[in-house]
Amino acid sequence: MGNTGNFVPAGKTNELEDGTMKAVLAQGREILLARVGNNYYAADNSCPHMGGKLSQGKLKGTVVTCPRHGSQFDLNDGRVVRWLKTPGLISMVSKALKLSRPLTTYRVKVEDDTILVEI
């Protein structure tokens, strides 16, 4: 979350089923849209690690798993749930060195059946 921009249309509510996500283009930016129940989430589609396409990963609750190396981010605020799916020592070292980077998320609102993302 952060910069206050404009809310731009990113899709229709009926295009996104509960528990699914997809990549959309909003103002030339590739955005990950996800739906959990009747809540909608938006984030960069590109993993902060090495640009894995998060839309091709897995969504469980509000946690998305990157298809490339298994990092996990919570779509509520982009925080890192797990940085890389690596054995303990490597994870501990990257945590200690603060190598992990959170996912950029965007505010979302729904007007009628349109999903708007603040960019």
Ligand code: FES
């Ligand atoms: S690119 Fe996503 S975990 Fe490496």
